[in-house]
Amino acid sequence: MIRTIARYGARHVSGSMLAALKAVFRGDGLRGSSIQEFEKQFAAYHGMQHALSASYGRMAFYYTLKALDLPRDSEIIFPALTFWAVPEMARALGFRPKFVDIDPGTFNLDPAKFDVAITPDTRAVVPTHLYGQPCDMDPIMASARAHGLVVVEDCAHALGATYKGRKVGAFGDAAFLRSTSHRSSVITI
Numbered sequence: 001m002i003r004t005i006a007r008y009g010a011r012h013v014s015g016s017m018l019a020a021l022k023a024v025f026r027g028d029g030l031r032g033s034s035i036q037e038f039e040k041q042f043a044a045y046h047g048m049q050h051a052l053s054a055s056y057g058r059m060a061f062y063y064t065l066k067a068l069d070l071p072r073d074s075e076i077i078f079p080a081l082t083f084w085a086v087p088e089m090a091r092a093l094g095f096r097p098k099f100v101d102i103d104p105g106t107f108n109l110d111p112a113k114f115d116v117a118i119t120p121d122t123r124a125v126v127p128t129h130l131y132g133q134p135c136d137m138d139p140i141m142a143s144a145r146a147h148g149l150v151v152v153e154d155c156a157h158a159l160g161a162t163y164k165g166r167k168v169g170a171f172g173d174a175a176f177l178r179s180t181s182h183r184s185s186v187i188t189i
């Protein structure tokens, strides 16, 4: 059964706005101990070793791609249904975005179509967990590992979503997540 979540809408954890405002007034809103504490707790919540805050989801992806240092002109696979700014970051860095069809039942990357789309120039794939629904990560990871691809999960819609009991973002080599209401983003590795 498809159980998608709304793309927009403010959902605040009680007390979070006050904590954020206090951090801003302490001069701790962009850097400093509050951010470090947030990153520590975020990484622990996601079962990851590290989490780093970024201004936007697209910037989190941009920094991740830069850190990966893939060869220029590398092909990077994206689902055909995604947010345009994400493949645009890859193009801006000199990579070639390649779009692979989605499964119309889940709106996510079709694992079988992904597998046959891989070429010798493909270096990475960005499984995108759209509308809170996890991608089918087992076959995606199997294909990616068989071809030595880097996997960067786009979890912008799926903070806290799970696939077979594990939080999304914990499958690939890196992930980026986004809080819609606060417009902040986090990279996890």
Ligand SMILES: Cc1ncc(COP(=O)(O)O)c(C=O)c1O
Pocket (backbone or CB within 6 Å): 055, 056, 057, 058, 059, 082, 083, 085, 086, 128, 130, 154, 156, 157, 178, 183, 185
């Ligand atoms: C699937 C998906 N990935 C990434 C992003 C990028 O997030 P941001 O707008 O914070 O750059 C969005 C934004 O809507 C998105 O929908």
